[in-house]
Amino acid sequence: MLDARPTTSGTAKPTKALVQVRDLKMYFPIHTGLLRRHTGDVKAVDGITFDINEGETLGLVGESGCGKSTVGRALLRLYEPTAGSVVIGGVDVASLDAEALRKTRPQMQMVFQDPQASLNPRMSLADIIGEPLTEHTDWDSARKLARIYELMDAVGLNRRFANRFPHEFSGGQRQRIGIARALALKPRFIVCDEPIAALDVSIQAQVVNLLEDLQEEFGLTYLFISHDLSMVRHIADRVAVMYLGRIAELSSRDDLYARPLHPYAEALLSAVPEPDPNLSRSKERIILQGDVPSPANPPKGCNFCTRCPRVMPICREVKPDLAEVEPGRMVACHLYTEINPNVAGRTGPAEVKEPTNKETVK
Numbered sequence: 001m002l003d004a005r006p007t008t009s010g011t012a013k014p015t016k017a018l019v020q021v022r023d024l025k026m027y028f029p030i031h032t033g034l035l036r037r038h039t040g041d042v043k044a045v046d047g048i049t050f051d052i053n054e055g056e057t058l059g060l061v062g063e064s065g066c067g068k069s070t071v072g073r074a075l076l077r078l079y080e081p082t083a084g085s086v087v088i089g090g091v092d093v094a095s096l097d098a099e100a101l102r103k104t105r106p107q108m109q110m111v112f113q114d115p116q117a118s119l120n121p122r123m124s125l126a127d128i129i130g131e132p133l134t135e136h137t138d139w140d141s142a143r144k145l146a147r148i149y150e151l152m153d154a155v156g157l158n159r160r161f162a163n164r165f166p167h168e169f170s171g172g173q174r175q176r177i178g179i180a181r182a183l184a185l186k187p188r189f190i191v192c193d194e195p196i197a198a199l200d201v202s203i204q205a206q207v208v209n210l211l212e213d214l215q216e217e218f219g220l221t222y223l224f225i226s227h228d229l230s231m232v233r234h235i236a237d238r239v240a241v242m243y244l245g246r247i248a249e250l251s252s253r254d255d256l257y258a259r260p261l262h263p264y265a266e267a268l269l270s271a272v273p274e275p276d277p278n279l280s281r282s283k284e285r286i287i288l289q290g291d292v293p294s295p296a297n298p299p300k301g302c303n304f305c306t307r308c309p310r311v312m313p314i315c316r317e318v319k320p321d322l323a324e325v326e327p328g329r330m331v332a333c334h335l336y337t338e339i340n341p342n343v344a345g346r347t348g349p350a351e352v353k354e355p356t357n358k359e360t361v362k
């Protein structure tokens, strides 16, 4: 029997994992010199583990270049993972051969960041939405057209537009076309890779609301990749915070936004505008010093140790594992682990000095 968890709306969602990612690594080799010798790797994703429950939206956030889009692409085998396993709907996607992968593709789809670039300008709207049906079914044209109309209705595109071309649509409408195409084969899992980043602010909420409506209607499961923390707060059930190819914290949306535990998550979320004016007045903005290290040469210990306001000697030597520090809250930080002598026998953070680089936001 499935467990149930409460949502903010008071209804219960099932918690059976549809997507299981284990120790996923995605390294890009560096070749140098005349002989193009392999001299190292860019560790874009360096051993991440998480589940996404059926019907859930997992937000994946972090600064640009932290590896979040690479995770989405590796999950769908648009990149070949270097190591690790990705199980979607009981199928180990990472180990499938080309033909088995083609057959599994309908189950997992992607909505891309730039709808302009992801749509073929020479194809009509009906051809674009119907392309996956042509590739994966032997339906006749009448059946295909009926499905195309159904999808256009679902995403709010007028059927009269079926023979128009991408340049005739606005950015928001083009993203609706991309979403309709992703839905064509009735997938269970969709990676939404910065789906609103290229849209006007006035359109962003409409597209996010549409994604939510479609999730409810079709029972979809989302990985929602975004650097827009306010939008992730709106749509996600749980949120994973990434830093330099690793997950720093994975918590329920409400827990994370109310009380981030990892120092990086704390800094990242301190920049999110607080809608409650009473809370907003007391909110402190944490300004991080220094630059993000290169993923080709990450620190030996914690990836965040070069910028962390709470860094300890152990942080420079030992990489912290992602561990459950409170029920349902996973954090990769020595402040919360037994290996830190300051916290032996405790589950909360050690007594630490307040960060020195905090400033109050007026």
Ligand code: SF4
Pocket (backbone or CB within 6 Å): 262, 263, 264, 302, 303, 304, 305, 306, 308, 309, 310, 311, 312, 315, 320, 332, 333, 334, 335
């Ligand atoms: Fe900071 Fe150390 Fe925790 Fe890393 S492990 S986030 S450096 S306190």
